[in-house]
Amino acid sequence: GESVGLHLPTLSVQEGDNSIINCAYSNSASDYFIWYKQESGKGPQFIIDIRSNMDKRQGQRVTVLLNKTVKHLSLQIAATQPGDSAVYFCAPNAGNMLTFGGGTRLMVKP
Amino acid sequence: GAVVSQHPSRVICKSGTSVKIECRSLDFQATTMFWYRQFPKKSLMLMATSNEGSKATYEQGVEKDKFLINHASLTLSTLTVTSAHPEDSSFYICSASTLGSNYGYTFGSGTRLTVV
Numbered sequence: 001g002e003s004v005g006l007h008l009p010t011l012s013v014q015e016g017d018n019s020i021i022n023c024a025y026s027n028s029a030s031d032y033f034i035w036y037k038q039e040s041g042k043g044p045q046f047i048i049d050i051r052s053n054m055d056k057r058q059g060q061r062v063t064v065l066l067n068k069t070v071k072h073l074s075l076q077i078a079a080t081q082p083g084d085s086a087v088y089f090c091a092p093n094a095g096n097m098l099t100f101g102g103g104t105r106l107m108v109k110p
Numbered sequence: 111g112a113v114v115s116q117h118p119s120r121v122i123c124k125s126g127t128s129v130k131i132e133c134r135s136l137d138f139q140a141t142t143m144f145w146y147r148q149f150p151k152k153s154l155m156l157m158a159t160s161n162e163g164s165k166a167t168y169e170q171g172v173e174k175d176k177f178l179i180n181h182a183s184l185t186l187s188t189l190t191v192t193s194a195h196p197e198d199s200s201f202y203i204c205s206a207s208t209l210g211s212n213y214g215y216t217f218g219s220g221t222r223l224t225v226v
Contacts (some may be wrong), residue, residue: 034215043116043155043203043217089153091215096142096207098155098215 012107019077021104023090026071030092035064037086038103044089047075066075082108112138116218123194123225130222131189133204139184140206145177148201148220151165160187194225 013019025033031052036044050057050064050073057064063076077084091098103106113136123129133143142161146154158174160166160181168174176198178190187206191198205217 036217041222042113043220044205046216065151093215097159098144098156100146100156101113102153104201 009102010105010107012109013080015082015108015110017080019075019080019084019106021075021077021088021090021106022103023073023075024071025073025090025092025099025101027092027094027099028068028071029094032093033064033066033073034091034093034098035062036089036091036100037084038089039086047088077106080106080108082110084108088094111218112206114204114216114218115139116204116221118221120218120222123223125195125225126193128190128192129194129222129223131191131202131204133189133206133218135142135185135206135216137187138206138208140187140208141184142207143181143187144205144207144215145179145187146205148203150201154170154203177218194223196225197198199223199225212226 006051034049035047037047048059048062048064048068050066055066061078066073087103087105090101115134117132121167138156144159145157148154156164156169157172158168158179160179164183166179181187201220203220205215207215
């Protein structure tokens with residue numbers, strides 16, 4: 001079955017610095033990838049997505065990079081703010097089924 | 111944007127009772143709804159997938175008689191935890207999607223269930 005892992009379970013960054021959260025996936029049939037942000041006691045919140053025919057997509061302060069060759073994607077957050085503190089999940093999609101990785105906790109130090 | 115409303119946000123119940131959690135898509139028709147369970151500091155674990163008008167598909171290890179799912183309309187799915195026990199205490203989250211669109215998945219705000 002699909003396995004999704006993260007390189008860093010906890011990431012601590014200084015406010016204003018850039019953050020990079022990594023994710024590895026195993027299912028080569030994954031054709032759509034979503035990054036979610038989850039704050040304590042809340043449901044996941046959509047951040048950004050990318051399709052398998054792209055290798056980069058930018059949003060407001062966020063960029064997702066996809067490397068299908070090595071089955072890896074990353075989420076980059078520019079000028080990290082205290083409000084960015086949360087758990088971040090990558091979720092590859094294959095056949096209308098999302099699989100969630102273990103999550104990375106991002107802690108922003110003021 | 112798409113909004114999914116989940117109620118209640120918190121519920122405390124006694125062992126042996128049943129609890130119903132509702133998941134509604136407010137401004138779109140959800141062809142498929144998903145139910146997840148999340149333990150503290152863990153990732154989301156898919157419990158079941160439900161399509162409107164048909165029986166839910168449960169993941170391996172999830173008891174269908176324990177966790178009853180009904181997807182009676184394109185805007186409402188319910189999860190009923192029957193004969194709840196303390197080990198059923200968890201954070202339950204639903205999500206909804208519409209096939210053929212941009213594969214959009216929208217999540218509810220979650221329900222914290224505590225069984226005492």
